[in-house]
Amino acid sequence: MRKMFLKYKWLNLFILIFICLTSLAQVLAALSLSSLLNTALSKNLNLLFKSFILVFIMWMLYAAFEIIYGNLQAKCISKMNTDLRNQVTQSIGCMSYEDFNKKDTGNYVSWYTNDINEIENTAFKPVYSIIFKVVNLVFVVTAVTNIHYLITITMIVAAAILITAPKLFTKKISNLSFEQSLNQEVFTKDIKDILSGFSTLKVYNSLDIFNSKANKLSFSLESCRVRLIYLKNNVSFIIGVLNVICQLSCYFIAIYLVTIGKIEIGSILAVSNLSGNCFNSIKSMTSDLVTFSGGKKVFEKLDSLKKYSQEKPLDLLTLDSFEKDITIENLSYNYGDKQVLNNLNMVFEKGKKYALVGPSGCGKSTLLKILIGHINDFSGNVFIGDHAIRDYDLKSIYNNFAYIDQNVYLFNSSVIDNISVYKDDYSRVDLEKALMGSALDDFIDSEKLEYNVGEAGKNLSGGQRQRISIARALLNKKSVILMDEGTSALDKKNSYIIEEKLLKNPDITLVVVSHNINENLIELFDDIYDLENLSKPQIGSS
Incomplete structure (x- = not known):
């Protein structure tokens, strides 16, 4: 957190300057009230008018400085929030496929929203508030000392009691704040899940499940929040009682000093105002310190994500282009205790076309995920050309390989954005080739390229979504397509058209997982690997 404040040190320096100016104006305004009352008692109307003008100017300066300080603080917090979200984005971007999929997307959404808001309210704002109160206390103590040292001693002793009391509750509030952050994360994840399944629940007349789960999640979230609020309110009550006692103590001492003639009667008004300022500041500051202890844990949670972006990159190779073969040697992989690939050996040659067949669970999809780099904890070896796949930078593999599965994800944007993946470095000729190669040219024209596909592509059919994913691979000129x-x-017609075009495309190496190969296309495959029997009958030229 300290690094975050230091990153914007100049903006924070201006904030500190205006904190000092605001506090000074506030204290001077309080002291001017003493002068105003003493002048009123002297019955000098001319001097009274001047004193009133001075009091008015002091309070106006205080108000003006406070506005400037507030605006600067809001600007700096906005920058730090944005910086935190950028750090989350960079950390997520550096995660491996396996690390990313250990959590649901709802967890990540919670990091961007709930956790950032929590840090703002329990870390950033309390820090500025604490600094303001500390500066304010320095000016207040200085001012009170000029009135009488006895009031200063009373104020310091009372302040020490007021500061010490809330520390008894710091740990409990810190733990509850962290628990609240975790509950927010769970709520966001689970509510997203049941909202995504709303249509299914509605069709199967299971909306009572929807209501039940939503209510249960809300109850769990609010239960923790209420416990936290109750605890904070109890602490606030204790601080409030102590605050009143402390103010009355200073007020009593001031009246006593006036009675024995040590200070002027106008000083009572100044002491009353300054002691209220002092102890209200301490009350607020102790609450901020308790709140801050909870915010630190949330900040530490996000800060721990830096481990992904700070890991030293290995000396990895770059796959500039796919020029040779993919060779698999003695490849094995287990999902827990279940072995899906066992001592597998095969070769995929550049420009050739292959099919992977076999019953569900025999490892076809797993093999494709290994080839695209989504799974790397396998035993055996996978070579791209002369080097193991683990020796390559994954980014360079992604530049050459495309992975297309039946569950296509589309962004809530236009057709062309989804095909290009928001890139604009393609030509019209390349786009037309991609549309033709994916059989999209029969229903996509220039106008429809700007058509918004909706959230997760809900405005398109499943077949249209799959064609967009194929066009995506073709437009981005992937040398190897894993499908x-x-x-x-x-439908059979479009499926045949697309598969035939891919199988006849000399520029790509194609590896297809299929449960139902069209008989008319079998001869276009160079090899068909039966993963269940680890055999590879020769069909066609090889």
């Missing part, structure tokens, strides 16, 4: 039931949602 897992990539045409399963298409």
